[in-house]
Amino acid sequence: MGPMIDEVAEKDKKKEKKKVENQEHRAEARKIEVAHQDKEEGQHPLKMKAEGVCAWFGTKQALYDVNMPIYEKEVTAIIGPSGCGKSTLIRCFNRMHETVPGSRFAGDIFLEKESIFDPRMDPVVVRRRVGMVFQKPTPFPTLSIYDNVAIGLRLNGTRDKKVLDEVVEKSLRKAALWEEVKDSLQKAGGALSGGQQQRLCIARALAIELEVLLMDEPCSALDPISTTKIEELIHELRQNYTIIIVTHNMQQAARVSQKTVFLLNGKLIEYDATEKMFTNPENKLTEDYITGRFG
Amino acid sequence: MNFDYQSRRKLTDRTMVFLCGAAAFIAMIPLVSLILYVLLQGFKRLDWSFLTHLPAPVGVAGGGMANALLGTLTLMVLASLVGLPIGIMAGIYLSEYGKKNKFAWAVRFTSDVLSGVPSIVTGIVAYTLVVKPMHNFSAIAGGIALGFMMIPIVTRTTEELVKMVPHSIREASWALGVPQWQTILAIVIRTAKNGILTGVLLSVARIAGETAPLLFTSFNNQFWPKSINEPTASLTVQVFTYAISPFKDWQDQAWTGALVLLILVLAINLAARMFFKNPRGLLR
Numbered sequence: 092m093g094p095m096i097d098e099v100a101e102k103d104k105k106k107e108k109k110k111v112e113n114q115e116h117r118a119e120a121r122k123i124e125v126a127h128q129d130k131e132e133g134q135h136p137l138k139m140k141a142e143g144v145c146a147w148f149g150t151k152q153a154l155y156d157v158n159m160p161i162y163e164k165e166v167t168a169i170i171g172p173s174g175c176g177k178s179t180l181i182r183c184f185n186r187m188h189e190t191v192p193g194s195r196f197a198g199d200i201f202l203e204k205e206s207i208f209d210p211r212m213d214p215v216v217v218r219r220r221v222g223m224v225f226q227k228p229t230p231f232p233t234l235s236i237y238d239n240v241a242i243g244l245r246l247n248g249t250r251d252k253k254v255l256d257e258v259v260e261k262s263l264r265k266a267a268l269w270e271e272v273k274d275s276l277q278k279a280g281g282a283l284s285g286g287q288q289q290r291l292c293i294a295r296a297l298a299i300e301l302e303v304l305l306m307d308e309p310c311s312a313l314d315p316i317s318t319t320k321i322e323e324l325i326h327e328l329r330q331n332y333t334i335i336i337v338t339h340n341m342q343q344a345a346r347v348s349q350k351t352v353f354l355l356n357g358k359l360i361e362y363d364a365t366e367k368m369f370t371n372p373e374n375k376l377t378e379d380y381i382t383g384r385f386g
Numbered sequence: 387m388n389f390d391y392q393s394r395r396k397l398t399d400r401t402m403v404f405l406c407g408a409a410a411f412i413a414m415i416p417l418v419s420l421i422l423y424v425l426l427q428g429f430k431r432l433d434w435s436f437l438t439h440l441p442a443p444v445g446v447a448g449g450g451m452a453n454a455l456l457g458t459l460t461l462m463v464l465a466s467l468v469g470l471p472i473g474i475m476a477g478i479y480l481s482e483y484g485k486k487n488k489f490a491w492a493v494r495f496t497s498d499v500l501s502g503v504p505s506i507v508t509g510i511v512a513y514t515l516v517v518k519p520m521h522n523f524s525a526i527a528g529g530i531a532l533g534f535m536m537i538p539i540v541t542r543t544t545e546e547l548v549k550m551v552p553h554s555i556r557e558a559s560w561a562l563g564v565p566q567w568q569t570i571l572a573i574v575i576r577t578a579k580n581g582i583l584t585g586v587l588l589s590v591a592r593i594a595g596e597t598a599p600l601l602f603t604s605f606n607n608q609f610w611p612k613s614i615n616e617p618t619a620s621l622t623v624q625v626f627t628y629a630i631s632p633f634k635d636w637q638d639q640a641w642t643g644a645l646v647l648l649i650l651v652l653a654i655n656l657a658a659r660m661f662f663k664n665p666r667g668l669l670r
Contacts (some may be wrong), residue, residue: 185561187557187561190557214563223561225558225561227554231556232555242572293560
């Protein structure tokens with residue numbers, strides 16, 4: 092009897108400790124956030140907010156209690172070494188995480204005032220408002236350039252050719268691809284170069300009236316020139332959209348983002364304005380990572 | 387010493403290449419001789435009237451296999467009506483919804499068993515299930531028997547080809563806010579379309595040459611079929627009937643029928659290859 096009780100008590104203690112740790116972690120995160128909001132005047136309004144986000148693949152936990160704000164018309168960069176949960180985190184923002192068999196999620200994410208995990212919220216609707224561009228360009232190989240851009244609208248019920256033409260041109264222009272493809276809209280999307288394919292994927296996402304654009308290492312499969320083009324494009328898109336970008340490349344994070352979040356082993360280590368983060372990080376770990384001491 | 391070793395290795399290498407090449411050559415012999423022989427034997431009677439005329443009575447010169455050609459085409463269409471919708475949809479189910487569940491496992495297992503069932507068994511089953519209750523041989527019964535044979539082939543090829551569509555394409559579609567059913571219909575199937583078409587054509591080519599199940603089901607007929615609910619001639623059964631007959635003219639016609647059948651199957655196979663070679667497809 093005795094040892095069992097001990098064991099239980101031990102477990103409880105551990106739980107208690109974890110809880111306290113978590114609370115501390117959370118409190119810390121809040122502090123960072125609040126401090127941040129106080130610091131900057133004329134801050135953009137809040138667009139999305141992650142609260143206590145935890146994520147699992149099977150029994151393996153990938154994210155631990157991540158809290159972070161996403162401000163409207165800003166670029167938020169997520170950095171960290173491989174396997175730290177960057178991609179998992181960004182895939183929570185449009186509920187793509189749950190498409191992986193065996194995955195689990197806890198916590199909450201808000202899009203403006205609504206929780207995207209509200210049971211009445213259809214993930215399909217969330218994904219129309221929060222679009223995504225993947226690491227590897229994924230144009231639909233059997234569709235033409237035109238159809239690649241138009242498909243989102245078409246499948247959502249728009250049939251009017253005039254409307255479609257207009258949206259396709261507008262989206263391709265926004266993705267800085269129009270000039271290169273306007274004479275070959277009927278060619279296959281897969282026939283474009285890697286960088287063009289990635290911009291096609293951006294155009295495809297922009298065509299469905301989205302508000303937030305998630306980019307999961309959008310340049311890691313591209314050459315330097317295409318990368319520059321995508322980065323310029325991110326600057327342009329920021330005028331109208333809220334962007335979250337996962338990147339392996341710290342210079343890229345410094346170039347394109349206004350806010351940066353540093354993840355390590357699934358935990359949020361630091362969140363701050365990009366400039367501050369790259370010049371004077373609060374946390375020793377962040378400093379070590381940014382200066383290239385690990386990762 | 388070192389040179390010795392090298393030359394021995396070269397010799398082994400050359401011997402193996404020679405042996406494999408010779409085996410490949412021998413493997414070609416039956417195929418080439420078959421095609422050549424059917425061509426030589428069948429070419430004599432191959433003309434336009436063979437393709438457009440009904441069989442002539444014994445002793446009367448001329449006559450053709452027009453009704454059998456039409457019958458084979460009818461049977462192919464009927465079999466496709468039975469086999470394709472079920473096969474394609476089952477394949478999509480297996481690949482998209484039933485990755486691991488027990489039911490899908492059972493479907494896969496029975497498909498594999500079914501595709502190994504001798505075709506004459508399928509014929510007897512179709513006879514019992516269709517011909518007996520309907521009280522007559524018919525193209526419908528033949529089509530159903532051939533359709534049964536198509537289902538497992540089409541199911542498994544569709545499953546494999548739909549599975550080949552990369553997961554990233556599905557994810558990209560979900561990320562555009564496209565629901566799962568539309569993702570399957572508009573994106574996944576469209577991407578796998580040419581592959582599925584290839585599988586379909588190959589399965590049609592496969593059943594076009596079946597004889598055994600038709601002996602019990604569509605049987606044979608010397609005249610134009612008036613409906614699909616009566617005994618119907620087919621190239622295979624007609625070739626069989628003529629080939630075992632004692633008349634020289636009929637035997638010659640059997641060869642020509644075989645040649646026509648061979649050309650038909652080859653044409654379908656070639657079409658299938660074109661779809662496969664050209665992944666963007668002929669039908670767009």
